Every structure is written in structure tokens, then in C-alpha cells.
Amino acid sequence: MPRAVRDRGDRAPVPLALPGGGRLLRRILLLIKGLxxxxxxxxxxxxxxxxxxxxxxxxxAYLLPWKDDLVAELEAAGLRVHCLGARGPSWIAxxxxxxxxxxxxxxHAHSPVPAIGARVAFPRRARLPIVYTEHNVWERYQRATFWANALTFxxxxxxxxVSExxxxxIRYPVPLRRLPMPTVETRYYGVDPTALASVAPVDGVREELGVPSDVPVVGTVANFKPGKGHRYLVEAAARVRRAVPDVRFVLVGRGPTEPDARRWVRELGLESSFVFAGFRExxxxxxxxxxxxxxxxxxxGLSxxxxxxxSLGKPAVLTRAGGNAEVVRDGEQGLVVPRADPDAxxxxxVRLLRDDxxxxxxGTAAKAQAMGFDIRDAVQRTEEIYEGLLR
Structure with missing residues (x-):
């Protein structure tokens, strides 16, 4: 393997044939921008x-060397991990x-930029099947990414x-409407119910976060990025606190807009009601x-x-953004409100906090609904796709 490819796995390669002379294992490369x-x-x-x-x-394989949080976890699961490097187009080579x-x-690519590179590097004549999972809506991509993705799609x-x-x-812009559209199917990826079932009791978590045991908690788990809407949550919090004075808001995650969110909290005088919990394993x-x-x-795309x-039996107040409203029926498993509307x-x-x-x-209905979104079903369907393409 060339030196330019950083191999994050040092275990012996997995045998390519099954014990006893069975069929060969088919090799699948999962490709993503960062980890x-x-x-x-x-x-x-x-x-x-x-x-x-x-x-x-x-x-x-992944591109961004500085985004490697999940490398150890993937390696522990028995997956060999390679960093391709992100400086210029050399990562394609x-x-x-x-x-x-x-x-x-x-x-199988999971991000548009590496997917574009794979499509360019391996045209049809290469006879290398490419599967692509679209996690975002096309209008959210930067102009260059949008056009490169569409041109090679x-x-x-x-x-x-990941959602309807x-x-x-996924629609070609007018100048590209004559391009053939590959087969596109919707697959809700879901969660790992086994892992969630083993989540430890919450003893000590509130104390660690500085949250009293007898106050209501509203939480969100999302990286701090413009599309995640933290500003609207902060603005909503001012109104919630007037109705429920002892409420606490716990924000789990990290990202480039966190300093902005902290400033919005200070400007509205909400410091005592907010906990910035950072990244949490x-x-x-x-x-x-x-x-x-x-x-x-x-x-x-889908949160x-x-x-x-x-899955943990928690009701949600969510916006009608992406696929989120596809998995929660308004008034049954949670409350669905318009986007960018802090009052709603x-x-x-407030409605949920006041009505136990x-x-x-x-929460009970949400837990039942979540049983239909199992990561194991998504894996099974994805491997059926692989089998069909590799026949």
C-alpha cells in the first residue's frame, strides 16, 4: 500500500475465503469525508x-485527518480504517x-465530496459498483458541491x-435533466436497540451537569451548525422560562456555532437556565x-x-425539517411545529412540561414507534443491495 494512504488498522488482514474452502468474501469499502x-x-x-x-x-476510508473521533471505535469493531488525506486532489489518487x-x-460512499471523487476516479468502464447514501437535501450543498454532485450522480x-x-x-437542475437517474430508494437507518437497552441508569448525571434533581429538563443533542437551529431554541427558551421558571436546557454537542449560541444565551440573560454539556460519549x-x-x-436529513x-421513551418537540416529521406523527409521539418559529x-x-x-x-407512543427504526434492518437491506450489484 502506498505511503500516502495512512492505514489506521494494524491487525492481520481478514482471510478472503471462508474456512473449509467456502466462497470468497466480497470486499466493501465504506467511504466518508470524516469520522x-x-x-x-x-x-x-x-x-x-x-x-x-x-x-x-x-x-x-475517510478524508479529514482531524476528524477521527470514531476511528478507535470502528477498529475495535474489527474494521480496518484508512485516512486518505485531504490536501488538494491527491486524496483521489x-x-x-x-x-x-x-x-x-x-x-459505498456516505458524503458527497468523496462520492464525487469515487465517481470520477472509477467511471463505468472500471466496473466497480458505487452505492451512495444521501444524508442531506440537495439545496443545502454549497454551489460547487451541488453541481459536482449532480454532474456525476x-x-x-x-x-x-435517509428520508422521503x-x-x-434529489432532482437534476434543468441543464442536466437529460442525465439518467440511478435507482433511488428511501431507507430509514434507525438506531441500535441493543446498545440503547444497555444504557446505564441516570444516577449522578444531573449532579454532574449542575442540574437540580427536581427541575424539568429540556435537552437537545446536535452538533452546533447553522442548520440545527440552536438560535431558535435559545429564543424559545426565554418564553419557556417565563411559563416554567425553573426549567433547564441541556445542549449536548459541539461545533462552529457554539460560541454564537453562548452569546445568544448571555444576551437574553439565560445563563442560569442553560448547560452546555459539550460532546458526550x-x-x-x-x-x-x-x-x-x-x-x-x-x-x-433525519435526526x-x-x-x-x-427509543428511550422521550417525547419531542420538533420542527418540520427534513425527515424528522416523517417518523413522528404530530400529537401522537410528539409535537411538530414550523421551522424557524421560536414562539411555536x-x-x-411548555405544553409538554405542564402536562405530565x-x-x-x-413518550410511550414514541418508544413503540421507534421499534420500527432498527439499524439491523437497514444493514440487512444494504447488504441485499450489495449482493444484487455483485452478482
């Missing part, structure tokens, strides 16, 4: 325990070398959209302390934190 703690990245880690190692040999030297049979052999909203956004455990989950997104909270967001939060019975009923 930080984002939704798409976390899905790779959640899926890892359920990959069929009797049929496929999986490895992971590193990808080509990795695929050729590793003898990969299929590439027909090279995909199969596309998985995402699927509906035990985010589901922290979610157990929430009375209500807030999902104030302006743009979203994994929402599905996790539902506040009204929903409603909160319990919706």
Missing part, C-alpha cells in the same frame, strides 16, 4: 456490529491506489436516501435525564438523536 461525531458517521459505528462478515470484508491494491469489489449504481424529504430533493445516558427533547432544526430519544417551539415545550400525562403518553 467525527456526526449523524452519518455515527451510523457507520452503529452498523458495525451487525455487518455480515461471513459474506463481506469491510474497510473504511490515494483512493484509487487503495481500491486497486485492496481489491475492493464495491464502494448518474454514475451511482444505487442510491439510498431527502429523496424528494454517553449521550443516550444524558438523554435519559430529559423530560422533553427539542429538535429545532431548520434543515435536516438520529430523535430516534434514540424516542416554546408553546410546544400527555408527556408520558407521547
Amino acid at each position: 467525527g461525531r456526526g449523524g452519518a458517521e455515527q451510523l457507520l459505528a452503529s452498523a458495525a456490529p451487525y455487518l455480515d462478515r461471513g459474506r463481506f470484508r469491510y474497510e473504511v 490515494n483512493l484509487v491506489a487503495l481500491v486497486r491494491n485492496g481489491g475492493f469489489d464495491l464502494v 448518474a454514475r451511482n449504481d444505487h442510491v439510498i436516501a 424529504h431527502v429523496r424528494a430533493s 454517553d449521550a443516550p445516558k444524558v438523554m435519559r435525564t430529559f423530560d422533553v427533547l427539542a429538535v429545532p432544526s431548520v434543515h435536516d 438520529i438523536a430523535l430516534l434514540e430519544a424516542m 417551539l416554546a408553546d410546544g415545550i 400525562g400527555l408527556r408520558v403518553r407521547m
